[in-house]
Amino acid sequence: MLEINQPAPDFELNVTPSDKFSIKDLRGKKVILVFYPADWSPVCGDQLALYNETNRMFSRYNAELVGISVDGKWCHAAYRDARNLRFRLMADFEPKGAVARTYGVYNEKEGRSERALFIIDEEGIIRWNYLSPSNVNPGADGILEALQRLSEKK
């Protein structure tokens, strides 16, 4: 898992069937990068449903949440639509899990990413990370505590 205080590797992936997006485009904002194992699986559903609601709390810290899994762009589109998800889901699909590998959170055995969180600051530096057991929803309290600490440092 990439450690804190190093630059977050940039990457560009599909966020809708027709659009690509690069996390570099969020420079000037904090980014909460949420790696999760799969669309539709129960724990992810709870975790993302929770973040859908806590987004308003993240935005108070000038932070934007982005989800990423190895699911394809059409799968993400159907999933976002079914759950009314208000944030981007990036498709780490081809080559499969390349971004997860770069961030050191790819699970070779299962063929999917781990459940991992990163906070990237306005300048693109990783400031916080957290690896959760993949069957445990890590909640949002850790993210909010980290955002609070970062805002106090400034």
Added chain:
Amino acid sequence: MASWKHFKDFLKKNSMAKLKPAVNDGDHMQGNTAAPVQFVEYGDYQCPHCAAAFPMIKQICKKFKDELLFVFRHFPLTEIHPMAQPAAMAAEAAGLQGRFWEMHDLIFENQPALQPAFFLLLAEKLKLNLRNFQRDLQDSRLAEKVDAQFESGVISGVNGTPSFFINGNKYEGDYNIQSLSRAIKSAITQKA
């Protein structure tokens, strides 16, 4: 990958899941305010797991009687449960007329039927002042109260519903009467 450091971080994080703020006058409570155990639920009125837990909690309250204070806080997941927030408002509006728990019970008992017009029927059933009830459903102060409870849950480590706290500590066990009763009993023993 799942290194020892991460495992320790995980334990540390989870042992820190504490109820913030503690039970206070702004809460809806049932039972003995001086009870050795404060049992708090964060719930969503449209969540099927919460509806399933509802009769179980009734049984627990009955079983522990004066040894328990039960508190309910709102945790509506509004995007997947569009009736969760309106239902929380209906309970709060009934609360202004002193009937929070009656509305709370009716909502869970009738979960599949939830829709805006249905809350008026429930209000009628509880013989509430309907004009005041309808006015209060739109009251931004009640909406802020629901939001504040949701946010207190997030800060306290609530990651889904229902989530329970026993004397301020997040309950991580199974959702059945046996496990919950055991945890409550052990909290009573710790207090004695």
